Amino acid sequence: MRLRRRGWACWGQVLLAPALACVMQLAQALPSFEATRSGHKVSDIALLDREGVPIQTLRLDKQQRVLPWVSLAEVSPALLRAMLYSEDRRFYEHSGVDWSAVASSAWANLWNSRTRGASTLSMQLVGLLEQDLARPREGRSPAQKVSQLWLAGRLEAQWSKAQILEAYLNRVPLRGDLIGVPAAALALFDKSPAGLDAREAALLAALLRAPNAKPALVAQRACVLLQVQGLGKDCAGLEPQAQAALQRRGGMPPGEQLAPHYARLVLRREGPNAQRSSLSAALQRQALALLRQQLGELQGHQVEDGAVIVLDNASGAVLAWVGSSGSGFSDAPEVDAVLARRQPGSTLKPFVYELALERRLITAASLLDDSPAQIQTGNGLYLPQNYDKRFRGWVSARTALGNSLNVPAVRVGAMLGADPLAERLNALGLKLAEPGGYYGAALALGSADVSLLALANAYRTLANGGVYSAVALPGAEPARRRVAEAGASFIVTQMLADNNARALTFGLDSALATSGFAAVKTGTSKDMRDNWCVGFSDRFTVGVWVGNASGEAMHQVSGVSGAAPVWAGLMRWLHRDRPSRPPLPPAGVLALKTQFEAAREADRMEWFLAGSELARVQATAEVQSLAAQGIKSPRDGSVYALDPDIPPRAQRLRFEGEAGVWQLDGRRLGQGAALSWAPMPGRHELRLLSDSGKLIQSVRFEVRGASLRR
Structure with a gap:
């Protein structure tokens, strides 16, 4: 007998020595409740709009799904009851270890019979908090079990019962990659923990013992939990409900998913600390709705994709960023068309005319020849044509730009030269992939690829009188610099805002006509692959692209019929409370009544840079001789x-x-x-x-x- 006692004592020393050393080490590192809650790492982050409204949730951790921490007050009473009935019925009675359950379990193990485990919520939470005590597949060692028992008591001494229960609910692993009841409730039932009813709570609690059990077993265990609560009548139909929930697996993130492309951009620039954005949830929602509505109107015209960007003129803040029409409309919803580079077509023309005005090569009243032309380029002769295949003879620069006539734009571009024009476009932030000579005369018609974001910001530069600053994205350089003359920018803005000037091509009641001030231009790229409408009011710049992410051509879709209705709808919404006001002329700009010889155009008040004004515009002798041939x-x-x-x-x-x-x-x-x-x-x-x-x-x-x- 003495030998046996000495043997047990020896074995006890062997087992307890490392266990006590482990306990002492872990007890010192046991975290506080506040540290546990503040250190809770989520797998998904919610990006908020400028008012704090969630607009997009992004998955950061692909290995496990962990949602933001919830308090006990945010958990339904039904779920709390089911969890305690399932895991720890004497939770409020013990001090970390349920010794009666331990004794019962030990006796059952001695006689090789099955019974419920003796692990309390506190013991389980210790295993979740301390990686060294995490339960391996082969089970915990004797030293780990002793450490778990000791630390459970220490946890109860340092934490309140409510804190232990709250931490357990947020940290407990459930089915698959789901960690915590917030993630499981959303993935399986598309609800928050506060919204779970008794049946859903029982199903969720039944997963604690066997997270990957089959639906029939989960339903059986859930029924037992309902019966011990006196809710046995609710067991009917549990198995189909369990089957549906466990097959559903996924669940959308909480809140609206309005701006996936912008959220990913912010995440790349700011990392997981990204929270508040400059977007407006209401405006983002409106932009997406208008885009989808317009794409619905264009059914049958071979067009499925679109994008929208809205910038604040003063700050450069992004107010709306719709990178795609989204699933259900597009075959490539992941492509961010705000950043994709495509040919902008005629939307580059305002910058051609602005530079020519700035260099005193033309005025808004100058007559330009809109007739068949051959332009010598490095790749041969270029024969530009207008969109409607008509030529209108001698027209003013205002009329040429307003009606988006190609030949006059090419002629003005030829006056400037391709390289100086490319230099100006790059100064506006368009970042052309090649030098001007690569594009030649076609650069004036938008042959270089640009992004919708850069193009909209170039128009914002016009809105700011020729002063450029980068879009206010995380990490962007906010410095402002003048890239264009204020007077020339003002005159081009007036030309773009003149609804009468574009009447020949677009009529007086097109989508480009607005009740308040707005300067706008449309564009269509070669073979109708891309369709644009970009313009600004006194406060906002709006850019819209419509086309196909695949690059396929649209069928009979122009700027005014494709992208313009979305642009117009957004401008109306943005200025629903206050009309847009026209800008004031800067110094060095004056208005003068101008007459056109032979009534080529109606007399009008025209804007000029000081020193370039014309009271009477007449055709040259060359023009008269050509007309007589x-x-x-x-x-x-x-x-x-x-x-x-x-x-x-x-x-x-x-x-x-x-x-x-x-x-x-x-x-x-x-x-x-x-x-x-x-x-x-x-x-x-x-x-x-x-x-x-x-x-x-x-x-x-x-x-x-x-x-x-x-």
């Missing part, structure tokens, strides 16, 4: 280069002149003041004859490139 187009010696990427119907040549009989290479084409001809490669002679057969004029021209089908 029998054949106005084509001109003698013209060379036309066919573009294989442009549809043939858009490349037909138009012969214009006095009314008469037209002959091409000796063959009669027709009669009248104008004819349309599908060009054939080669050198050609065009003759215009009077009705009596007398030669009025003949010109020679050349067509280069592949032949077009007639």
Whole structure:
């Protein structure tokens, strides 16, 4: 007997020595409740808008799902009862260890019978707080069990019962990657812990013992929990409910999911500390709704994607960022079209005219020739055409920009040169991928890829009188610098805000017409792949893109029919309480009544930079002589280069002149003041004859490139 006692004592020393050493070490490191709560790391972060409204939740930890800490007051009483009935019925009676349960469990283990475990919530929480006591698959060692018992008592001495229960609910592992009842309640029932009823609470508590159990077993255990609470009648239909909940697995994050692309951008720049953003939840919601509504209107036109950006003119803050039309509309909802680089089309024209005004090459009243032209480029001759395939002769710069005429824009761009124009566009933040010479004359028509964000901010620079500053994103440089002359920026702004100036192409009641002041421009890229509308009021700049993330062409969608309705709707919403006011003219700008010779355009009050004003605008002698010729187009010696990427119907040549009989290479084409001809490669002679057969004029021209089908 003495030998046996000495043996037990020896074994006790062997077991207790490392256990006591472990206990002493862990007891010193046992965290406080406040430290545990403040150190709670979530897998998802919620980005808030400028008013503190949650607008987007992002997953940070892909290994486990942990939601923000909830207090006991945010947990339904039904869930608290179910948890205690399942895990620790004498929770409020013991001091960390339920010795009666320990004895019962030890006796059952001695006789190899099954019973409930003896681990209390406090003991389980110790295992969750201390990694060294985390339960391995093979079970805890004797030393770990002793340490767990000791620390459970220490925990009860330092923490209140409410704190222990609250921490347990937030830290306990549940099914799969779900940690804590907030994550499990959301993933399985799409509810917060406060909203769980008795049946849902029982199902959730049943997962504590066997997180990965099959639905039938979970339902069986949940029914037992309901019965011990006197709710046995609620067991009916538990298994189908368990099946649905356990198959559902996922659940959307709490709150609205309005700005996934912007939230990811902020996360990349600020890291997991990102919380408050500059977005407006109400405006973001409105922008997304208007975009989706417009895409619905465009069904059948081969368009599924879109993007919207709204900037505050003064601060550069992002007020709305819709990177995609989203799932259900787009096949590529993850693509952020606010940052994607695409051809902006005619939306670059205002910067062409602004630079030409600034350099005193033109005025808003200057007459520009809108007729067929051949522009020499490094890649050959470039033949620009207008969107509607019509030419309007001599028009003012105001009319040319307002109606988005291509030929005058190319002519003005040629005055500037491609490299100076590219330099200005880069100063505006567009960050062209190539030097100006790479794009040549086509740069004036938007052949360089830019992002919607950069383009909108360039328009914001016009709104601020030529002063540029970066968009106010996390980590962005807020420095302001002048990149354009204030007077020239003001005049271009007035041209873009003139609804009468764009009436020839867009009419007086288009989506671009606003009740208050707004300067706006549309654009469509080559083959209708991209569609834009960008403009600003006195307080906001709005940019809209519509197209396809895949790059496929749209069907009969222009800037005014595609992106403009979204832009107009946002401008109305932004100024629903206060109309936008026009800017005041800066120093060095004056208004003068201007008359146009031969009533080419109606007399009007026009804005000029001081020293460039014109009271009367008249055509030059060259213009008058050209107008008097029998054949106005084509001109003698013209060379036309066919573009294989442009549809043939858009490349037909138009012969214009006095009314008469037209002959091409000796063959009669027709009669009248104008004819349309599908060009054939080669050198050609065009003759215009009077009705009596007398030669009025003949010109020679050349067509280069592949032949077009007639």
